[in-house]
Amino acid sequence: MKLKNLFFFIISFFIPNLSEAQNENLSMNGQIVKSAFNKKEYQLYVSLPSNYNPSDTIHYPVLYVLDASYSYPLISSIHNLLDSSQEIEKIIIVAIGDKDQSNQTWMSSRMSDCTPSNDPNVDAEIANGLNIPKSEVKTGGAKEFLATIRTNIIPFINKNYKTKNDYGILGHSVGGLFAGYCLINAPDLFKRYGINSPSFLWNNQEILSNQKNFITKNTELNGKVFISYGSLEPEIMLPSINSFINTLKDRNYKGLTLTTQIFENETHTSVVAASTSRALKVLYGIKRE
8 A cells, every 4th residue: 555545544534424413413512712823713522521510619630632523422422431330530521623524624624733744745645535725735733733722722621611730632543643742742731642543654754753852851751641553454554653652661751651552353443432442441540449
């Protein structure tokens, strides 16, 4: 499989027509926040823990989840199940999506937001695959998206919900790439990371070089990290993921709790449900005696 075709497969692993019913359900919910950095409007979907009471004094950790178009219906259901059975901490989940819920916008927007550098070749490949003008796809907006989360989205959620200074980030595929990017670029912001099927081969595996630069400057990395992928993922993805994992292990950071998992017989698509559930359990699970 050619590299550019692989990337189109990875970023568009859903049929390019997400169910209209799902989009209709999402349109009934959500709060709009405009970025001061990339000028986009993001729609936020919030899943609250059971017994959440705006009037009491209890505050909660917050998990920020990418790609709300498909992730919110899934993770909100899993959240409710695990919360009701007392298998995870009481948390607030915020899924980040686009105000414009069209599939073309979702795919081109996530490629901009989740990638740390621009790759014109991929821009052209995605534009061609989505049948949209090349000008509507520009990768490399991770820095601005991270600034948006830090400066616009988190303060908005803190103002409107009872939160504590305990934030997590969860993403799959290029969303996993962004979660890994946050790990080495915003260790002061997030304490928990769900990095699922990450597209770490982006732009000649540049995140591995960034990770090495991070290592030379840092001896501590405080937080819980969960990295996973399916055993049936495209083989070309795996060396960069395993290299990232092994570097974290070899560095033996003070304060880091690292958990990894390979889901047997799961593809890049089918692994989403399993990795989402496991990420919640690993990052927020309640230990049983």
